[in-house]
Every structure is written in structure tokens, then in C-alpha cells.
Amino acid sequence: MTSVDFEHLTAAEARTHRTEVEDIYRGAYVDAIRAGAPFTDPVAFMQRFDAYTAPNRPGEFEQIIVSISGRPVGQVWGWSLSKETAWWNGLQLDEPQVHDDFTVEDGTRTFALSELMVKKDMTGRGLARTLHNSLLRSRPEQRATLLVRPDNTRAYQTYLRWGWYRVGRLRPGWPDAPQFDVLIHDLRQ
Template identity: 25%
Template sequence: MAPLRREPPRGEASRPTSAHAVRLRRLNRWQAETLREDLADLYVESSRAQPGEEYRGRETFLRRLTGDIRRAGFALLIAEETAFAGCAYGFPVPREGTWWRGFDGTLPQSVEQLTASGHVFAITEIVVHPHTDDQDLARRLQQRLLADHHASLGATLVDQADALAYDAFLSWGWQDIGAMRRPSDPTVLRPSHPVLLRALVLPFGPRTHGLAHEYRTQRPD
């Protein structure tokens, strides 16, 4: 999952941004391909990478973006004013349930049913520039993606070691339904050992009325 908002370093000049001026715009596949480098720049500017690791993070982001663009139903939103303030993208979870491969234990029945009916949308990246004044931009981006696709349930995976991102998703109403194991970077020829991820879902829309109470949020061990 992409980096979320961070505070600018002390002494760093902030880029003025009005929350009311930030607008959301949907890009098609061709536009997303054309803006790959700009989106990667946004990722680096928004990341919490240690000095010297920016290049590696940028290349990893570009591989993920390239792979997701090829997926059926891929959709990307950008938030912009005079420059990009953020982006979010994802794709519909396949009905056969391949998204949940590697889930530890039994998938909740409601999640399995919504997946089979085609009402689950996976949000695979959320990036928000640290200088935007729109404190609610990340939430706006994810809700707009789900609404545009008439999804009843959002799904995402968060590295269990990334406590900042995990806590942010919980604060937006996402529910932890369990652990998953995935290759750390499935786009490389020889992926390293699987990483432990938390599977999160966000009930959205009338089909999930009352489901928010079904999932018992669990803190990672």
C-alpha cells in the first residue's frame, strides 16, 4: 500500500493548497500510462523512504502500477489543483476469489458472497501529497472509487509492519478481517519470502448494511 500523509520536515516550505480547490478526476488506461512518471514522482514526494531508498521505492511503485493497469476494470483517480495532490487506484476483485489467495483461515461468509457477486473493489494504492491542506483527501479518493464502481465492499492489504498506514485505515472505518501472506514483490522473477499482510475491508452501500459490526477488528500480533 502506498505511503499516506506525513508531516513536512521542520523548515521545509509548504506548498499552499486549498481543500476546496482540490478536484478529483478519473483517468483511463492510456492517460494513466502517459502519466506514469508523474505519478511515480508524486509517490516519492509522499513517501516515508529513508534517504537513498527513493529510487528503489520509485521503481517498485512503477512495477505495481504497470501490473495493475493491465487488470480488468482498472481505474485511477487523481486529485489535482495546480499540481497533483494525490491519487488512488484499484480494480474489481475477480469473482473467483483469487484476490483472497493466501488468506489465513476461513474467509468471512459475507466477504465470500460479495466477491462471488462481483461487488468487491480492491484499492491497491492511495497516495496523498504531504503538503495538501485537504485533511480528508485520502478518504474522498477511496470513497469516490467505490462509488464510481457501485461497489458494496472495499478491500485492501496493508503490510503488518506499517503501523502508520494500518492505523490510518482503521480511522477511516476499515475493518481487519485477518492475515494474508503474499510475495513481497510478485512482479519480479524471483520474489523473496512472503510478507505478512493485514486484509482490510470497508463496507460501502446498501448491500452491506449492518456488516460493519460483523468483522471484529484485530490488532496485529
């Protein structure tokens, strides 16, 4: 019999699962890692993970790892954007005149969904959707945001089907970061 388990983790708890986090990443991003782009290098990815889960980092971090029969196969994580967030730095809004206060944060307005991944051999089973919904349904924020590469057609189209919409684009401050489209999802609907 197959068992499916979802483990909810705080930042401190997530740090104790570094091996599983990297293993899931390597299994989900096989092709991107093989392509050799510096941003997708597992070492660079784990450096970002360490920064996201660092002690005393602003914003409430939450992670969910899904395991099937004891094997970690997928994960999702994010955090609430604090008043001091750098998340919006470099944002180019599609309609800037409409959103004068768009980037104003107070720690309760926006949840940043940073990563959602399922190992390549486990895709097509609804695990990504289940992880996505499990993380967002309990969030108290008004909205969620995520960054998606415009050329990642499969993920992009999936997010649009799940109710996300584009508001602009930005390049994060991480070394070798590509340009991303910025998507928003209303959590109060």
C-alpha cells in the same frame, strides 16, 4: 486562488500519466524509499503499476489523481476483482469457518483498493479522505478490500476510523512483498 482538481482515469488513461504517478509516489513514500526496502523501490512500484494497468487485465481499473493549482499531489486506484483473481492467494482468515465463500469472486463482488497516497508535504488537509470517498462512493461492488502493513499505525488507524475492519492477513505474490493485514469495507451500507 488555489484550484483543486480531481481527474478520473481508466487503465489506458492512467498509463499516459506514468510520470505523475511516480512523482506522487516518490513524494508520498519519501521515508520508505530512503529506507531502501526492495518492495518500496520506485522501479518495483512502477512495475506493479504497469501490471495493474496492463491492457486486457481482468477487472475494471479506476484511478483518481488530485492536483492543486496544476500540481499532482495525491492519487488513489483500484479495480474490481475478477473470477480469476490472484488477490486472495495466501489469505489467512481470522475466522475461516465463518467465511467458506469469502474469496469467491465474479467481477462484481469486491473492489480492491490498491493504492492511496498523498505527497508528504500535502498531508493533513483531508485529501486522502476525499480521494478515498470519491473512489468508493461510485463503486457498484458489495465490498472493498485493501492491504495495510500492520506497522503502518497512522494509515491503519485511519482506515479503521473510516469503517474498514480486519479479516486476516496475507503476503502478496510480488517479489519482496511484506506481510499485510487484509481489511474489508462494506460498500452497501
